[in-house]
Amino acid sequence: MRARWLLLLALPVLCGLPFTRAPGLPLSLAAMLAVAAAIRPGLRGLPLAAALGSLAVTAAYTGAPQPAGLWFPFEFLPLSVLLVRVLRRSPARPAAVSGSLVALAATALPLRITLHVPHNRFNGSVLLVATAFACVVAAAGLGLYWRAADARRARALAAARRAQRLEVARDLHDLVAHEVTGIVVEAQAAQVSPDADSYSRIEAAGQRALSAMDDLVSALRADDDVGRRGRGLADLPGVVSRFGSAATLEIEPGVELPPAAGTAAYHVVIEALTNVRRHAPESAQVTVRLTAAGVLTIANDGSAGFIPPRDGGGSGLSELAVRVRAVGGTLEAGPFEGGWRVVCDLSHSADVRGGGGQEP
Numbered sequence: 331m332r333a334r335w336l337l338l339l340a341l342p343v344l345c346g347l348p349f350t351r352a353p354g355l356p357l358s359l360a361a362m363l364a365v366a367a368a369i370r371p372g373l374r375g376l377p378l379a380a381a382l383g384s385l386a387v388t389a390a391y392t393g394a395p396q397p398a399g400l401w402f403p404f405e406f407l408p409l410s411v412l413l414v415r416v417l418r419r420s421p422a423r424p425a426a427v428s429g430s431l432v433a434l435a436a437t438a439l440p441l442r443i444t445l446h447v448p449h450n451r452f453n454g455s456v457l458l459v460a461t462a463f464a465c466v467v468a469a470a471g472l473g474l475y476w477r478a479a480d481a482r483r484a485r486a487l488a489a490a491r492r493a494q495r496l497e498v499a500r501d502l503h504d505l506v507a508h509e510v511t512g513i514v515v516e517a518q519a520a521q522v523s524p525d526a527d528s529y530s531r532i533e534a535a536g537q538r539a540l541s542a543m544d545d546l547v548s549a550l551r552a553d554d555d556v557g558r559r560g561r562g563l564a565d566l567p568g569v570v571s572r573f574g575s576a577a578t579l580e581i582e583p584g585v586e587l588p589p590a591a592g593t594a595a596y597h598v599v600i601e602a603l604t605n606v607r608r609h610a611p612e613s614a615q616v617t618v619r620l621t622a623a624g625v626l627t628i629a630n631d632g633s634a635g636f637i638p639p640r641d642g643g644g645s646g647l648s649e650l651a652v653r654v655r656a657v658g659g660t661l662e663a664g665p666f667e668g669g670w671r672v673v674c675d676l677s678h679s680a681d682v683r684g685g686g687g688q689e690p
Contacts, residue, residue: 356387356390356391357387357391357405357442359383359387360383360384360387360405361404361405361408363379363380363383363384364380364383364384364404364405364408364409364412365404365405365408366380367379367380367408367412368380368408368409368411368412368415377412377416377420377428377432378427378428378431380408380409380412380432380435381409381428381431381432381434381435382431382435384405384409384435384436384438384439385431385434385435385438387442388435388438388439388441388442391442402439402440402442402443405439406436406439406462406465409432409435409436409439410436410465410466410469411469412432413429413432413433413436413466413469413470413473414469414470414472414473414476415473416428416429416432416473417429417470417473417474417477418473418474418476418477418480419477425477429470429473433466433469433470436462436465436466436469437459437462437463437466438459438462439462440455440458440459440461440462441455441459443458444458444459496649499649510535510539511604511607511608513532513535513536513539517532520532534572535572561593561596561597562587562589562592562593562595562596563581563585563587563592563595563596563620565596566579566581566595566596566599566618566620567579569596569599569600569603570599570603570618573603573606573607573616576613576614576615576616577603577616577617577618578615578616578617578618579618579619580617580618580619580620581619581620582620582621582622583622584622585620585621585622585623585624587624587676587679588657588679590656590657590679591624591657591658591659591676591679594653594654594656594657594659594674594676594679595620595626595674595676597650597653598626598628598650598654598661598672598674599618599626599628601647601650601672602618602628602663602672603616603618603628605647605670606628606630606670609670610630610669610670613630613631613669614631615630615631616628616629616630616631617629617630623677624659624675624676624677624679625673625674625675625676625677626673626674626675626676627671627672627673627674628671628672629666629667629669629670629671629672630669630670630671631667631668631669647661647663647672654674654676657676657679658676658678658679659674659675659676659677659678659679660674660675661673661674661675662675
């Protein structure tokens, strides 16, 4: 790589060897500086130095046009490449300053030739400067287009990373926090009246929490979602049964939801039951009901009172509403008959069909 850089830097000097006597040497040096800046535009101040050096040589050049015609491509092309790279990669303010000066230097470059032609200098200058300006505009447009494309890719990458973080947070909240909450409740109950069943339930909840963590870690390590087990309606009986005898599950015959809606329903039940455990653990009755039309309701009575949420909590339902909306459903939650009720309407999600199906 370094050998190629040295060769590129030497080309302007080699082309200017027949004219190394003044004023030919400054032409080769200006071209060499432009090549160096095009190769390494990230070096601080190098694009600005190349532009100012080119402008200075253009203003001070008094020699014959023939040397300029020989080295012209070795300076104009690097300046064009430098303009593209500066406008694409540099921060906004340096890009505006350095880019403007580089564009001006490249546009004015033909004047070294035309101003020293004996006849018809004005027409020749206008024609060549206009041609150079058109090339400069094309280079600037290319640099700005790539800059915009890079910005779009960066925003898309940031959005994808945020979506991935939110998905991990939802899974941690829905799959792991539910089991941890169960462990806490069982441990509190065991402190009051310890029995062997309490410890068995704590152990089982811990095993499920570890299994959920293993599933989540495996999904993060995988290149895609292949092999990640999708949870849905078939998992609801197990979730409700683990809540205890106070919870009942009613699923009308004939309900059928698409996989994404079924997964959303599963997470709604997980979140609702977890909130009951946290805020109304002594509820005498908790009902989970799913109609054939695709409306899911989770309600608890008001016999147990209400425990305020802990600091830093309270984002579960809002995150869950986003998940439900993504499959075309709606989610509402609020007080109901002294207790609390969550209603998830999945009737308008894709491919919801009532009748003729089988109860999961």
